[in-house]
Amino acid sequence: AIFITWLLTAKFFYEHLFGPEPPASLSSFIAQIFATGRGWTLIVLGHAIGFVFAVVVLCTSVVAFPLLLDRDVGAYEAIHTSVRVVLANPIVMAVWGLIVAVGLIVGSLPVFAGLAVVLPILGHATWHVYRK
Known part of the structure; x- marks a missing residue:
């Protein structure tokens, strides 16, 4: 539910800034994002909105998944x-959220192959x- 909400929020935010029409090409999309004020608004506020969603997911799941596996709770x-x-x-x-984020970024760098190592460690x- 949070993922779908995040996708719909991102879609709404993009359409609010650039309208419902898709970009004509990849190069025009890149130009719109990096060469216009609306593009930089999308980058900055989009990351801030994504951060809020990430914090919500961290807060609701950091202990929940192991607890569900360990004990008979709802x-x-x-x-x-x-x-x-x-x-x-x-x-x-x-700090734990930062460690997870950095680990996922590092694991994604070698064409996502590093996730095969990072995910079991995490x-x-x-x-x-x-x-603890």
């Missing part, structure tokens, strides 16, 4: 627990974060 309780953990440890959770580390 989704609501797992999400609620995850949010409480983030509110109780905001600095640690922000999964294992997530379990240890949950246990």
Whole structure:
């Protein structure tokens, strides 16, 4: 649901800035994005909006998934627990979110092949974060 909301928000934001018509070509799209004020608005505010969605996902899932696997709890309780953990440890959770983001970026650089190494490491580390 959050992913679909994010996609619809991005679509609405793009259409609000550039209209519903798709760009004529890739080169005109790149020119629109990097050479106009509307393009830079899209870059800056688009990243800010994406950051808000990322924070929501981190807060609702950082402990929820391991908790669902470890104990017999419902989704609501797992999400609620995850949010409480983030509110109780905001600095640690922000650092963890940064570690995950950097790991995913580094893993994506070699044509996404690095994710085969990064994702299991992050999964294992997530379990240890949950246990702490």
